[in-house]
Amino acid sequence: MARSLCFSRRSVSVLTGATAAAAMALTGCSGNSGGTDAAAPAKAPVKLPAGALVKSGQITYCSDISAPPLTYYDVAQKPVGAEVELGNALAAELGVKANWANTSFNGIIPALQAKQCDAIISQLYIKPEREKAVDFVPYMYASNTLVVAKKNAGTIKSADDLCGKKAAGQTGTTVVQYLTDRSAKCTVAGKAKIDIRQFTKDSDALQQLRLGLVDAYGTTLETAAYVLKQQPDDFSLAGEPFNRIKVGAATRKDDASLHDALAKALAAVSKSGSYDSILKKWNLTGDDIAG
Template identity: 30%
Template sequence: MRRFQKLKHWLIAIPLSLAAVFASADEELVVGCNTSFLPFEFKQGDEYVGFDIDLWREIAKGLGVKWRLQPMDFGGLVPALQTRNIDVVLAGLYIKEERRKVIDYSDSYYKTGESAIVSINNNDITNAESLKGKVVAAETGTATVSYLQSLKTVDVRQYPNIVNALLELQTGRIDAVVHDTPNLVYYANTEGKGKVKLITPPIVTGLDYGIGFQKGSRWVEPVNKELAKIKADGRYEQLHRKWFGQAPDPA
């Protein structure tokens, strides 16, 4: 009886992160990711790569958990969490109080904002106010759509994938694309170089990305502990330099 009591007390004392590892020995987490959100997650050759994926790889290694990616369009990710078809969302997901009603979040892992991008010869759009009366593209299911709709006179065109919106910008059928600042900065400096220009400063600032989980998920606390370790031991800065070419801004 004493042995049983000792064992019971020992099990209670196991840290939550370690308990999660034990509980997941034969479990595989399904991690939903955006199909093309450079440089956070995108397909390169036959595999998906990016900052988010490298970060999650470090988290999963610390947890000792098996996982597999499930690439999806952004608009389907939160519904897939709600229906328990995936366990995790890794997709530059804004931490929003409205979403907290249906999903849980990790702690913030990236500070961000929203910017506009236009063709290189467009001199009409210089700030958020000048988006009014224009045809502006955004990705379906994102907070950007709600923001643009709040401007009232913006003609908002929604696309399931931001790559499609950027292609439309090149055709001249839309006036601007509004999306997450780091994604548009990356595009303007790579594939879009010489074709588009970024409107500065960003039109929205002070936003945070979090990793999404099913409501009540036991993985939130263990993941937060791993995130804290990664930030403290320098791995986060290494990944940031790898994908963004510089150290993260001071918190």
């Protein structure tokens, strides 16, 4: 599902317009449990005090499991994705099992506060108003990127190469604003402006690139990563990610022990190399929190 940094369902509300490939994967129903994953190790590297979790021996994550490649259901109705793998790795460091509770994004913070789960892992942007309600353990960025046909990867290496070319994006997104700003720089430099094509659905913008009607398509890095995973021989990323914002695992304000434990677990997962491996697997190295 395409999500801009200003109109994303992670920051405001759920948007329609998933890619065709993503739509086939979104078979989970909001409000249902995602089941347990990742059996606990025999010895926990990071210790949790007694009573730190709603259910002993299990950490439950509230997550809107509908956003490949971060969280979605596979054909066996099992939660998969980059955030799922990261959450499972954190659980292993804590010596507990991971349980994924599929939760509507609009009600995800109230669900945490009502102790329906222990933490939120669901591409929750770290914003000042949210920091008043929950505590965060930052674990990655969300960002925008440009996608080009692989055959054009050598000539379009960044937005600087789009002067005089066509680019598609979803109406009202930060990507379109970014392209508009870059187009203005083209004209100031005496070059032709970028021909920006806007569409109400992100999937329609992608289709323009598939059909060769535009030279580039702007979207979130996360959506682009899923597109590249599905069609690795057809598309490439152009340039560095932009419009970055931090994403974090949220815990209740009165739950300092779990917050601190998750922070230690994340440090351990990063040190072991598992964090880098997860991002690499899902084409999300551009969202590395250390980057």
